[in-house]
Amino acid sequence: MEMEASSASQRLHFGKMGYGCQHYRRRCKIRAPCCNEVFSCRHCHNEAVNLLSNPFDRHELVRKDVKQVICSVCDTEQPVAQLCSNCGVNMGEYFCKICNFFDDDTEKGQFHCDDCGICRVGGRENFFHCKKCGSCYSVALRGNHTCVENSMQHHCPICYEYLFDSLKDTTVMKCGHTMHYECYHEMLKRDKYCCPICSKSVIDMSRVWKRMDEEIEATLMPEDYRYKKVWILCNDCDDTTEVYFHIIGQKCSHCRSYNTRTIAPPELPQ
Structure with missing residues (x-):
């Protein structure tokens, strides 16, 4: 009985981590229901279809739509299941029947x-x-x-x-x-410190703002612009205020940030 159990265990785990692709270690391939082609995983499908095919044929595989898998050990095609119906091998140590997802590398903590x-x-x-x-x-x-x-x-x-x-x-x-x-x-x-979506600062910029304070204090504006004011919108606190214009930057009077943008330009000298 012990020998039979050992044999069954060896068959179950045969080939673990020995099959798969760059994305997943698994002992099966999938038949894509969208194009009826066989791929190692949905990412392999998406890369092949979207990079190499006619632009009009581009599409992505929906993982939950997969109905058929092919055992990599015995090459038997069958409905989605964790164990091969023919050779009994475990096609994925981790298996999710909801996502039709197989992966032998359980150290990922799926x-x-x-x-x-x-x-x-x-x-x-x-x-x-x-x-x-x-x-x-x-x-x-x-x-x-x-x-x-x-x-x-x-x-x-x-x-x-x-x-x-x-x-x-x-x-x-x-x-x-x-x-x-x-x-x-x-x-x-690349010295980009603002969110590309909302433009708010993504790190603490207080030291940068202090250096800008010092630079502005040391840089006198031409007399025609010295007392010109502009309206600014602060990207960090969303406050709108009127401040003195300076070529180096405009400081928000509410949160003290220089991450601002001018919404009304200074009047040009006559």
Whole structure:
């Protein structure tokens, strides 16, 4: 009996981590219901169809529509299930029958979020679902982030990849908007410190504002402009106010930010 159990276990786990693609380790392929072609996963389908095909044929595979899978060990096509109906191999150590999702690499900590309606990675205990933002966030952000309705239901403002089901890590900025973590840091490397969506400052800029104060104090404007005023809108606090014009920048009198834009230009000298 022990030998039979051992044999069954070996058959069940045969080929684990030995099959799959660059996106997932799994022991099956999927038949795309949209074009009836076979791919290792939906991302392989989307990349092949959207990059190589006729522009008029471009489309994305809906994971829940998958009905047939092909066992990578014995090449048997069958309805979606975790175990192969022919050779008995486990086609994915992690399997979600809702998403039709298989993955052998369980160290990712996969879990299905009913509110998101998709599988996530990182361990269920490390995430919570924010109903207003419409997505799962790290527990560190529970009660510690600005909610933006359906903030994940849009494209990354830098690379324009859809964020909700992206494989890349995302980050939540101070303003509540989201983008890819790597895109966020690339933006900072290029000295861009405002949210591409709402233009609010994404980091503490107080030191920069202090240096601008010093520079403005040391830079005297021409007499014709010295007492000219302009109306500004502050991107950080949304306050509108009238301030003295300066070529270096206009400071918000409410929150002291220089992240402002002029909404009424200074009068030109006659």
